[in-house]
Amino acid sequence: MTFLLGSGAGFSGDRTDAAIPVVAELVRRGQPCALLFETLGERTLAAAHRAMRDDPAKGYEPLLDELLSPVLGDCLAHGVRVLGNFGAANPLGACRRVRSLAKAAGREATRIGLVEGDDIRDRLAGLDLQRWEAENRELPGAEALISANVYLGAAPLVQALAQGAEVVVTGRVADPALFLAPLVHHFGWAWDDWDRLAAGMMAGHLGECGAQVTGGYFADPGFKDVPGLATVGYPIIEVEEDGSLVVTKPPGTGGQVTQRTVKEQLLYEVHDPANYLTPDVVVDLSQVVVREVGPDRVAVSGIRGKPAPERLKTTVCYEGGWQGEAEISYAGPNALARARLAAEILRERLGFRAPPELRSRLDLIGHASVFDSDGGDLQMQRQPSESGDYRLRLAVEHPERHRVERATQELLALYCAGPAGGGGVRRHFQRRVCTASYLVKRSDVVACATLFDERSHAHATSH
Amino acid sequence: MPPVTEFVTSTSVPLHRLAHARAGDKGDRLNLALFAYTERDYPLLVEQVTESRVLALFAHRGASRVRRYLMPGLAGMNLVIDDVLQGGVNGALNLDGHGKTLSFLLLGMEIVIPAPPEN
Numbered sequence: 001m002t003f004l005l006g007s008g009a010g011f012s013g014d015r016t017d018a019a020i021p022v023v024a025e026l027v028r029r030g031q032p033c034a035l036l037f038e039t040l041g042e043r044t045l046a047a048a049h050r051a052m053r054d055d056p057a058k059g060y061e062p063l064l065d066e067l068l069s070p071v072l073g074d075c076l077a078h079g080v081r082v083l084g085n086f087g088a089a090n091p092l093g094a095c096r097r098v099r100s101l102a103k104a105a106g107r108e109a110t111r112i113g114l115v116e117g118d119d120i121r122d123r124l125a126g127l128d129l130q131r132w133e134a135e136n137r138e139l140p141g142a143e144a145l146i147s148a149n150v151y152l153g154a155a156p157l158v159q160a161l162a163q164g165a166e167v168v169v170t171g172r173v174a175d176p177a178l179f180l181a182p183l184v185h186h187f188g189w190a191w192d193d194w195d196r197l198a199a200g201m202m203a204g205h206l207g208e209c210g211a212q213v214t215g216g217y218f219a220d221p222g223f224k225d226v227p228g229l230a231t232v233g234y235p236i237i238e239v240e241e242d243g244s245l246v247v248t249k250p251p252g253t254g255g256q257v258t259q260r261t262v263k264e265q266l267l268y269e270v271h272d273p274a275n276y277l278t279p280d281v282v283v284d285l286s287q288v289v290v291r292e293v294g295p296d297r298v299a300v301s302g303i304r305g306k307p308a309p310e311r312l313k314t315t316v317c318y319e320g321g322w323q324g325e326a327e328i329s330y331a332g333p334n335a336l337a338r339a340r341l342a343a344e345i346l347r348e349r350l351g352f353r354a355p356p357e358l359r360s361r362l363d364l365i366g367h368a369s370v371f372d373s374d375g376g377d378l379q380m381q382r383q384p385s386e387s388g389d390y391r392l393r394l395a396v397e398h399p400e401r402h403r404v405e406r407a408t409q410e411l412l413a414l415y416c417a418g419p420a421g422g423g424g425v426r427r428h429f430q431r432r433v434c435t436a437s438y439l440v441k442r443s444d445v446v447a448c449a450t451l452f453d454e455r456s457h458a459h460a461t462s463h
Numbered sequence: 464m465p466p467v468t469e470f471v472t473s474t475s476v477p478l479h480r481l482a483h484a485r486a487g488d489k490g491d492r493l494n495l496a497l498f499a500y501t502e503r504d505y506p507l508l509v510e511q512v513t514e515s516r517v518l519a520l521f522a523h524r525g526a527s528r529v530r531r532y533l534m535p536g537l538a539g540m541n542l543v544i545d546d547v548l549q550g551g552v553n554g555a556l557n558l559d560g561h562g563k564t565l566s567f568l569l570l571g572m573e574i575v576i577p578a579p580p581e582n
Contacts, residue, residue, distance in 0.1 A: 043552050134492040134545055263537050267496035269487035271543045273532050361556040370559040371568045374549055377523040395556040435553045437490055
């Protein structure tokens with residue numbers, strides 16, 4: 001029987017009303033199903049560890065309440081299993097919060113599965129580590145280390161489901177493993193059934209970024225038009241026992257599922273398509289076929305699998321000092337010349353006012369910014385219009401906050417001491433977290449699942 | 464006045480007219496998945512969107528290597544570009560540390576279209 005995978009969120013900060021039509025459709029169809037929340041990026045995990053360091057009760061997905069509250073009651077009432085990596089740096093804290101939300105939905109006795117074992121910070125120094133292939137950063141010393149989390153596979157999540165968990169809370173797991181787990185649990189796929197595992201992993205890959213497969217991150221007016229992005233439907237993936245799958249979305253929602261939207265997401269963040277590494281299987285997409293089988297229905301077939309890799313990827317987060325940004329606008333006649341003069345003044349000021357190790361960058365938004373190098377090559381090469389609407393942006397980085405503040409102060413001072421007609425200054429500072437990717441031996445990782453129990457977990461802390 | 468086409472042997476258009484693309488990041492590595500709108504144009508992409516041209520397009524940002532994986536079954540290719548994200552999402556001073564906008568830097572590449580054969 002078909003198993004349905006519904007996406008509730010594709011990143012931390014995603015729309016919090018997206019899951020509502022997905023759950024309504026899952027309930028209407030009444031087939032075995034699960035709702036998956038993927039809310040953990042390389043950057044979000046680092047932010048979560050920082051939040052937990054400041055307040056040990058935090059460190060899980062900040063939008064957890066807003067994401068779960070609108071749908072949790074319906075999911076629990078209709079047997080829709082919920083899995084999410086919204087535990088982030090603090091899965092135990094998230095379990096406590098889910099317990100309160102379930103209670104508020106009249107379901108205090110909800111079985112909540114807790115997946116642990118991704119956090120290897122305390123053991124990192126003693127482990128046999130290999131650098132991930134595209135990594136060129138050295139690991140930081142212990143004093144700068146914030147966190148180290150392994151990308152777990154689906155096995156501990158399947159374990160949680162087998163224990164009867166209705167909601168499964170994880171920290172770092174491979175994003176598509178959230179989707180693979182309920183399939184393995186439901187169909188009883190073997191852990192060496194590589195083709196099926198690969199198909200399940202790709203169902204997850206296609207669904208884990210939410211709207212990115214249903215018309216989001218896609219529209220290009222006049223070339224790739226997408227209707228109704230304000231109410232874009234998040235994906236539902238239909239998976240059969242043999243691993244065949246169809247991508248679709250709830251009826252009555254915006255967006256679209258076409259061969260093109262699916263193809264773009266199929267290779268998203270993939271490197272070698274014949275060797276897409278995941279914790280549970282190496283996926284081979286070289287023979288993949290994508291075809292439209294109905295309105296907003298796209299079948300993906302020809303996915304092959306190979307044995308799982310020997311090592312698991314680990315994200316290491318460490319202190320990255322401070323970043324500061326400041327911007328000022330120039331518009332109208334001769335705006336470009338005034339903005340460039342402002343940039344020149346800033347460079348000269350920073351030259352004698354800032355320490356030499358301060359890293360800085362200037363963008364001329366409206367002329368050249370996001371495509372440019374840190375040195376501003378494109379700003380110098382391009383022929384811009386003289387009278388436009390430009391925004392000069394300064395970004396700086398330094399280990400000490402006051403250096404960053406002082407450098408951006410130089411942009412602020414352009415109000416009175418810079419070119420004519422400069423306005424709209426905004427300044428912003430944030431602590432930075434750096435990340436590096438390393439590989440650990442599979443045998444060095446011990447992942448486990450338990451049913452969350454308020455009393456037995458009362459004194460447990462993960463840090 | 465004679466029709467202009469009599470004097471034209473080839474013309475060039477931005478890649479954006481022929482293909483669509485999506486950017487993805489992991490660390491300081493960017494992948495750009497590129498697909499021809501129609502299978503007919505796929506050979507043009509294979510011929511002209513080469514590793515060396517892509518490397519040149521991203522050289523000003525420090526790109527060190529480009530690998531191209533052809534996916535003929537999808538009329539597409541995956542371009543994997545190393546060291547192009549100025550430190551990546553947790554390290555770049557660029558507004559767009561993910562490099563999400565960079566699919567459209569690729570789509571600005573000029574593609575030469577051969578003139579239709581004369582009768």
